[in-house]
Amino acid sequence: MADGKDRAFETEHGNGGETHQRVPEKGPHSPEGHLTTNQGIRVSDNQNSLKSGVRGPTLLEDFVLREKIFHFDHERIPERIVHARGTAAHGYFEPYESLSDITSADLFQRPGERVPVFVRFSTVAGGAGSVDTPRDVRGFAVKFYTQQGNWDLVGNNIPVFFIQDAIKFPDLVHAVKMEADRGYPQAASAHDTFWDFASLMPETTHMLMWAMSDRTIPRSLRTIEGFGVHTFRFVNDEGVSTFVKFHWKPKLGLQSTVWDEALKLQAADNDFHRRDLFEAIAAGDFPEWELGIQTFDQEFADSLPYDVLDATKIIPEELVPVRLVGRMVLDRNVDNFFAETEQVAYCPANIVPGIDFSNDPLLQGRLFSYLDTQKSRLGTANFHQLPINAPKCPFQNFQRDGQMQMLVPKGRANYEPNSLAQVGEEGGPRECPVTGFTSHRGRAEHGEQGDKLRLRPELFADHYSQARLFYRSLTANEQAHVAAAFTFELSKVGLEHIPQRMLGNLRNVDEDLAQRVADGLGMPLPKKNPAAREPIDLDPSPALSIQKNMKPTLEGRKVGILYADGSDAKVLAKVKAAVEKAGATPMLIAPKVGGAKLSDGTMQKADGQLAGTPSQTVDAIAVVLSAEGTAMLLKEAAAVQFCMDAFGHLKAIGHTADAKPLLDKAGVEPDEGVVALNGNGNAAFIKAASTRFFDREPKVRILP
Numbered sequence: 001m002a003d004g005k006d007r008a009f010e011t012e013h014g015n016g017g018e019t020h021q022r023v024p025e026k027g028p029h030s031p032e033g034h035l036t037t038n039q040g041i042r043v044s045d046n047q048n049s050l051k052s053g054v055r056g057p058t059l060l061e062d063f064v065l066r067e068k069i070f071h072f073d074h075e076r077i078p079e080r081i082v083h084a085r086g087t088a089a090h091g092y093f094e095p096y097e098s099l100s101d102i103t104s105a106d107l108f109q110r111p112g113e114r115v116p117v118f119v120r121f122s123t124v125a126g127g128a129g130s131v132d133t134p135r136d137v138r139g140f141a142v143k144f145y146t147q148q149g150n151w152d153l154v155g156n157n158i159p160v161f162f163i164q165d166a167i168k169f170p171d172l173v174h175a176v177k178m179e180a181d182r183g184y185p186q187a188a189s190a191h192d193t194f195w196d197f198a199s200l201m202p203e204t205t206h207m208l209m210w211a212m213s214d215r216t217i218p219r220s221l222r223t224i225e226g227f228g229v230h231t232f233r234f235v236n237d238e239g240v241s242t243f244v245k246f247h248w249k250p251k252l253g254l255q256s257t258v259w260d261e262a263l264k265l266q267a268a269d270n271d272f273h274r275r276d277l278f279e280a281i282a283a284g285d286f287p288e289w290e291l292g293i294q295t296f297d298q299e300f301a302d303s304l305p306y307d308v309l310d311a312t313k314i315i316p317e318e319l320v321p322v323r324l325v326g327r328m329v330l331d332r333n334v335d336n337f338f339a340e341t342e343q344v345a346y347c348p349a350n351i352v353p354g355i356d357f358s359n360d361p362l363l364q365g366r367l368f369s370y371l372d373t374q375k376s377r378l379g380t381a382n383f384h385q386l387p388i389n390a391p392k393c394p395f396q397n398f399q400r401d402g403q404m405q406m407l408v409p410k411g412r413a414n415y416e417p418n419s420l421a422q423v424g425e426e427g428g429p430r431e432c433p434v435t436g437f438t439s440h441r442g443r444a445e446h447g448e449q450g451d452k453l454r455l456r457p458e459l460f461a462d463h464y465s466q467a468r469l470f471y472r473s474l475t476a477n478e479q480a481h482v483a484a485a486f487t488f489e490l491s492k493v494g495l496e497h498i499p500q501r502m503l504g505n506l507r508n509v510d511e512d513l514a515q516r517v518a519d520g521l522g523m524p525l526p527k528k529n530p531a532a533r534e535p536i537d538l539d540p541s542p543a544l545s546i547q548k549n550m551k552p553t554l555e556g557r558k559v560g561i562l563y564a565d566g567s568d569a570k571v572l573a574k575v576k577a578a579v580e581k582a583g584a585t586p587m588l589i590a591p592k593v594g595g596a597k598l599s600d601g602t603m604q605k606a607d608g609q610l611a612g613t614p615s616q617t618v619d620a621i622a623v624v625l626s627a628e629g630t631a632m633l634l635k636e637a638a639a640v641q642f643c644m645d646a647f648g649h650l651k652a653i654g655h656t657a658d659a660k661p662l663l664d665k666a667g668v669e670p671d672e673g674v675v676a677l678n679g680n681g682n683a684a685f686i687k688a689a690s691t692r693f694f695d696r697e698p699k700v701r702i703l704p
């Protein structure tokens with residue numbers, strides 16, 4: 001009779017029923033390995049539901065089936081309203097030096113002492129099932145499990161934000177998410193409602209410059225910076241406050257894709273970023289960032305032509321250098337995506353003594369939102385007890401009960417004050433004015449206290465100076481990318497008055513940029529929109545450019561090596577070894593995943609099949625083909641596209657002499673990045689593969 005059971009198991013044990021008598025001591029059929037219901041009852045059959053007769057109806061009495069389906073029906077929880085798609089990892093933070101002069105926060109006192117962290121990276125606009133590589137801001141949320149409680153630094157990979165006041169956040173998010181009637185586009189800002197809102201709210205302009213730059217199409221999560229965005233406070237033992245802005249600097253340097261590559265990655269691998277992070281950690285190639293701080297006092301803040309409480313402004317690094325105070329290493333993947341990555345609950349209100357908020361009106365709104373959203377997402381006020389959210393130091397108070405209470409508090413003391421200790425009963429915890437968290441007092445003279453007003457500080461009205469500063473800090477190639485991104489996004493807007501309004505705003509940023517976007521759209525340049533406050537010229541900040549700060553290294557990157565039957569075994573082995581020596585991962589790509597027969601007769605297995613491993617998934621390519629292999633692949637569109645895209649995405653291309661006809665067919669023109677592989681050390685190829693060839697771009701695409 002067909003019962004769907006595991007045949008090998010049956011052979012071993014004679015028949016299914018016999019297992020009850022002869023339980024092995026170890027393995028899946030040992031007592032510990034037994035499958036049970038949630039009530040602990042052992043399950044005898046996980047393949048068949050209980051029926052009345054072999055062909056009869058399923059019985060309601062089948063509690064094993066009912067419990068299993070019931071639980072499955074409720075496996076999903078509401079996804080995050082923003083930042084729904086994310087990936088996370090465990091690691092540690094260690095300070096380089098004591099910061100006791102400026103903060104009493106315990107985690108910054110003892111150099112080298114590690115604090116566990118859990119970091120979640122995310123996109124913002126798309127749903128949990130969207131893709132990893134849209135043009136979007138990346139969330140960079142860090143939970144530090146310190147000995148004084150949890151500190152959450154819930155930041156982004158961009159140092160400013162779209163809006164200045166939390167009251168506009170629901171409007172912003174409604175506008176950027178898929179349009180309310182049609183339910184699209186997913187994970188894209190290139191549509192009417194986003195640009196309608198953005199163009200009506202000039203305060204978004206600085207962030208728009210960043211969003212349209214290569215910052216929002218990162219190559220890897222390992223190559224993004226992170227920012228706390230708001231101005232925070234450090235407070236030392238004497239209660240003296242210093243303003244602080246937080247930065248994360250990636251060890252591998254900044255690196256982005258080009259737009260066509262990001263688009264094609266959406267087709268090649270929806271999970272490109274999470275796979276990259278997971279694989280790097282699994283391989284022991286641990287991603288690392290340094291924590292940087294910019295600190296300054298009130299007097300300095302008062303001297304600036306912008307307001308440090310305004311989250312649409314940066315303080316250029318050239319003005320206040322970023323001091324590197326520690327490093328963070330991610331060295332452990334999650335065991336379970338749901339239990340950890342999905343259930344983690346970050347909250348900017350989670351701070352520890354020694355750190356405090358500023359009055360940034362965006363931050364102030366966030367302090368309410370995150371706790372509130374966790375209740376609807378995780379369903380109970382006890383979500384802090386989930387292992388991923390619970391502090392690693394003791395925590396105790398008189399909060400009680402509620403859904404999913406996991407703790408079993410003892411005794412009668414569930415209120416305070418109480419005098420139960422006087423009669424020998426447990427009295428429970430007490431407040432501590434000395435070591436407990438105390439808030440920094442605001443100062444009336446800085447407008448931090450006063451009349452109740454729905455107003456913004458005066459300097460918040462300057463919406464364009466820093467947008468201009470950003471644009472003018474980029475390389476010419478990066479500026480062209482910004483113009484191209486505005487052109488692409490606005491070309492997707494159906495209502496014509498919206499791009500016109502946006503162009504009118506851009507004229508306040510930079511006339512040349514506005515003209516380029518207008519030309520790119522094939523639209524007339526409208527009149528400049530009046531600015532609430534006339535922009536001023538600020539000194540450019542080279543630190544804002546990705547290209548000016550890229551690290552020429554192959555470390556942590558991937559090189560795709562294309563080969564086929566007849567490829568030279570020695571050349572292949574040498575390229576592979578050179579790539580490994582440079583700290584990168586070679587990815588062997590052949591027409592068939594089973595491999596190809598090399599010149600010496602050996603069969604070389606592939607890591608990826610050509611049709612499923614396009615060159616956008618790697619950082620550089622080596623085409624190691626014989627004349628015979630080249631002749632065969634000239635008829636394979638995937639091979640031609642492989643080379644064409646590597647060239648178009650400004651990547652290094654190493655090749656054997658015999659592979660030249662394939663490169664010719666793909667339109668690969670000779671330049672610095674196209675290197676002959678002669679099998680002797682491949683030094684020139686490795687050097688080329690460690691960077692990208694932005695000078696090549698005018699040959700492959702017309703940028704506005």
Ligand code: HDE
Pocket residue numbers: 080081082083086120121122138139140141154155156161165166167169227228229230311344345346362363365366369370371373374
């Ligand atoms: Fe968030 N944001 N946000 N945000 N945010 C959320 O909290 C919110 C803002 C950021 O990996 C939500 O748990 C408001 C700035 C990250 O789980 C929600 C405002 C910055 C994450 C929320 C902002 C961020 C979130 C949704 C304007 C950079 C993902 C789910 C006042 C400094 C954390 C959740 C993770 C998530 C509210 C603006 C970063 C709804 C009201 C600025 C990295 O509470």
